[in-house]
Amino acid sequence: MVTIRGGDTSRLRRINLVATLRALRDQGPIGLTDLAKRARLSRPTVESLVEELLAAGWLKELPPETGQMGRPARLVAFHTTGGHVLGVDIGSYSVRATVADLNGNVVSAHAERVSATCGRAERLALTRSTMESALKAAGVTPPQVAAVCVGTTGVVTGAGVVKLSVGLPEWTGLDLAGELRGRFDCPVLVENDCNLAALAEGWSGQAQDVADLVFVLSGVRTGAGILIDGRLHRGRHGSAGEIGALPLIGWHRAPSHLTAYQGLPAGTQPEEAAAIVFAQARTGDPAARWAVEQYAHDLAEGIAALVLTVDPDLVVVGGGVSRSGDVLLEPLRRHLDPLCLEPPALAISTLADQAVVLGAVRHALNHVDARLYDIDAPLPRPVSH
Numbered sequence: 001m002v003t004i005r006g007g008d009t010s011r012l013r014r015i016n017l018v019a020t021l022r023a024l025r026d027q028g029p030i031g032l033t034d035l036a037k038r039a040r041l042s043r044p045t046v047e048s049l050v051e052e053l054l055a056a057g058w059l060k061e062l063p064p065e066t067g068q069m070g071r072p073a074r075l076v077a078f079h080t081t082g083g084h085v086l087g088v089d090i091g092s093y094s095v096r097a098t099v100a101d102l103n104g105n106v107v108s109a110h111a112e113r114v115s116a117t118c119g120r121a122e123r124l125a126l127t128r129s130t131m132e133s134a135l136k137a138a139g140v141t142p143p144q145v146a147a148v149c150v151g152t153t154g155v156v157t158g159a160g161v162v163k164l165s166v167g168l169p170e171w172t173g174l175d176l177a178g179e180l181r182g183r184f185d186c187p188v189l190v191e192n193d194c195n196l197a198a199l200a201e202g203w204s205g206q207a208q209d210v211a212d213l214v215f216v217l218s219g220v221r222t223g224a225g226i227l228i229d230g231r232l233h234r235g236r237h238g239s240a241g242e243i244g245a246l247p248l249i250g251w252h253r254a255p256s257h258l259t260a261y262q263g264l265p266a267g268t269q270p271e272e273a274a275a276i277v278f279a280q281a282r283t284g285d286p287a288a289r290w291a292v293e294q295y296a297h298d299l300a301e302g303i304a305a306l307v308l309t310v311d312p313d314l315v316v317v318g319g320g321v322s323r324s325g326d327v328l329l330e331p332l333r334r335h336l337d338p339l340c341l342e343p344p345a346l347a348i349s350t351l352a353d354q355a356v357v358l359g360a361v362r363h364a365l366n367h368v369d370a371r372l373y374d375i376d377a378p379l380p381r382p383v384s385h
Helices: 006-024 030-037 043-056 120-138 176-180 191-206 256-258 272-284 286-310 323-341 352-372
Strands: 061-063 075-078 086-091 094-101 105-113 146-151 162-163 187-193 211-216 220-230 314-317 345-348
Touching: 006 030, 006 043, 006 075, 030 043, 043 061, 086 120, 086 352, 094 120, 094 352, 105 120, 120 146, 120 176, 146 176, 146 191, 146 352, 176 187, 187 191, 187 352, 191 211, 191 220, 191 314, 191 352, 211 286, 220 286, 256 272, 256 286, 272 286, 272 323, 286 314, 286 323, 314 323, 314 352, 323 345
Parallel strands: 086 146, 146 187, 211 314, 314 345
Antiparallel strands: 061 075, 086 094, 094 105, 211 220
16 A cells, blocks of 8 residues: 655645646636546546636636536636736847737737947846837736746856857846846746747747757848757757857858948948848849859858758748848758758748747747646746736
8 A cells, every 4th residue: 555645745736737737738618527538637636726726827717618408517728818928039230029928829019129339238228118118018017927038149148147249239248137037026038049039930930840950040140049859959058059150150251241232322231231132132133143142152151060960850041131032042052052961951931030039939938838847846826917
């Protein structure tokens, strides 16, 4: 006969809570009898667990079914709007914030332009105001946020400190998580922007159901994010994918082919050059086509190095050049294939400038789910209403 101690009983209940949550997480309304079958638990046990999850705010009860014989079935569902997540993308030229419910449905979004030369204090202030604007538009207050994730350029530590950033002034050494944690009781996560864009592609972009992915975020600068077995690969120090730091690879000079195009109007900003050059190349302009050719050549060098290392199922190119895939894909394919033992599948992202912020939303959702399903930790705090 097995004796169950108090601690074992508590752990068993937590295991059963997780089983119940998993059984209904992505379902619509479900009756308790069906829920018990899906969770492989007894009906009385599920009734008790459901009461606890309702009280915690993770479930909601719906009106019972009508028009059927006998007692109406009691219906419950995961409370997708019982909490929200906030995704943020801090870039060189813009700051974006998106609020989503716990199923990842976007509730609101807000974006602000920012100068590439502005310092730390100004960029942080704009980030805070952008976050506030997105929350206000969603009708969500900070206590109703279950997790925040912020994407930024550079190498980021697990604690949310920007270890190195060459793209944003005064950004190296910044404790970004600490700076933005102030008004939130929930976790504030910080991640590299390329890594988040890779997550977004696997979630809702070109790489759905793809196990191994190399995502190349290319614009004024170029970087990469890597998924292996569907999981983000950060590396020991958070530097995985930072192949552009190697001078032998052409990524550092690739944008210069676009900004050096003689047909750019006076005063064109670096972030605007790609769209203009690709548009001119589309019309057959020889100088623009040559600039695209050289850009594709340099981009292919770094991609090939990653392909030979990771051997991915798919390479997705996104960022500022993603809107010009019809012009870029052919020369990129032509330069890339000879450098690879096995040429990879290659696609252009359809997420455009939303990739990083959507990846931040996905990363925040993953964190919420990980806490919900952690059998070695108490059920997370109730979600505020």
